[in-house]
Amino acid sequence: MADTLTFAGAINAGLRAAMERDPKVLLMGEDIGALGGVFRVTDGLHKDFGGDRVMDTPLAESGIVGTAIGLALRGYRPVVEIQFDGFIFPAYDQITTSLAKLHARSGGELTVPVVIRVPYAGGIGAIEHHSESPEALFAHVPGLRVCTPATPQDGFDMIQQAIASPDPVLFFEPKARYWDKGEVGVERVARQLAAPDGALAGTAEMGTARVAREGADVTLVSYGPTVRLALQAASVAEESGISAEVIDLRSLSPLDSDAVVRSAKKTGRVVVIHEAPTAYGAGAEISARVSEQAFFHLHAPVLRVGGFHAQYPGAKYEHEYLPNIDRVLDAVDRVVAH
Known part of the structure; x- marks a missing residue:
């Protein structure tokens, strides 16, 4: 059996599944709470999980990522939303200088499982700083995973894989595809919720084309x-x-x-x-x-x-x-x- 979901709805379902499975998963970002984000990807999660786990933040991307790094070092799994691709650059220093390097800098003793969700690319008729494709800038940096789903099923699966990963992940979401619809396996949801240690049953290994x-x-x-x-x-x-x-x-x-x-x-x-x-x-x-x-x-x-x-x-x-x-x-x- 499968549900027909939009791409945005599938990522929402994946976030929900990860939050239900692990109370250490937190969402942070500008307007992601009661509003549900500008693209409504986090719609309903603030209502169901509360403001302690779905947190609206100030308009300060460097501060958002810096806070997420601190939370990760204390055992949480923060998922940060950058509202638009072009807004990620105030946080570039935090991401490339701290987030990408802490694991190696500590000799492998520290892990920083931060996921940074980035709505990116064009096709929506937006103004400057709202249609960038900066993925190669981050793929060039050792210590970061950079992934981007193209289908609702992969959106559902891959956001959970990113959250379960011990590595920092840049999760680029093609915003022009948010309204595309596709089938998402509902039976897989139950298997994933029951899977131990964040293992995702029935999915391709992260990083596999x-x-x-x-x-x-x-x-x-x-x-x-x-x-x-x-x-x-x-x-x-x-x-x-x-x-x-x-x-x-x-x-x-x-x-x-x-x-x-x-x-x-x-x-x-x-x-x-x-x-x-x-x-x-x-x-x-x-x-x-x-x-x-x-x-x-x-x-x-x-x-x-x-x-x-x-x-x-x-x-x-x-x-x-x-x-x-x-x-x-x-x-x-x-x-x-x-």
Whole structure:
């Protein structure tokens, strides 16, 4: 059996499951309490768990993350919401200088199981600082896990995996997908609530990519907001006789290189798709790993389709900036032509 939930509703259900399982799980963020967050991802949790576990905070991201670090060191599992992607930078120092380094700095004696939820990417017609894709900035930092679900089921599963992890996790949520609907296994809820020590029964290991669609001619590597775009492009390509395999990375750090390389060796052609600028982005790292580990299987260079190396534009022009199906199909045609 399964329930049909929105992507936001699935993350809400995952948060609820984690809070019911472990009283040390706390939620913190701006307007996440009675309001339920600007995207209503925490809707109803303040009412059911109270203000001691679902806490509205001042508009001070550095202070929010710093407080979460202190709580984690005292045995709690804080889940922080950064209201919008562009607001994370006041906390960048706390995240990269303290949160990412405390475990190693203490010789492994300290753990800081903080989850930072970040609604990110574009597609909602928002103003400046509300449509950024800063995931590569954090994937570059050792000591942080960086993951991003693309489906309601993964939203439900992965938020619980993040909370159960002893490592700090940046949990990037593609905000334009919050209203997408999908089936979420309700039987899995009961198994997870009963699982000891935060183990999540029936889920893929954290950091494992998935094959979202099987194919033979070209591999489309995507994550978060671009997985749906990759699947749409694969469907259109099929009409022209091109069989595209779609990889949903799920995680950027660690990166499931084995899954990507395995697919690259199978198809011989790779296109990487993400909303962030292609320059110095996740696609560059993926391209390098494919070239290093599957070079003699490739029939064409690895291509990247992403945002441009420019400031994210105003809402009127964001459709010109974001990768679209025509740009993806153009890249597919170019690699298949080799």
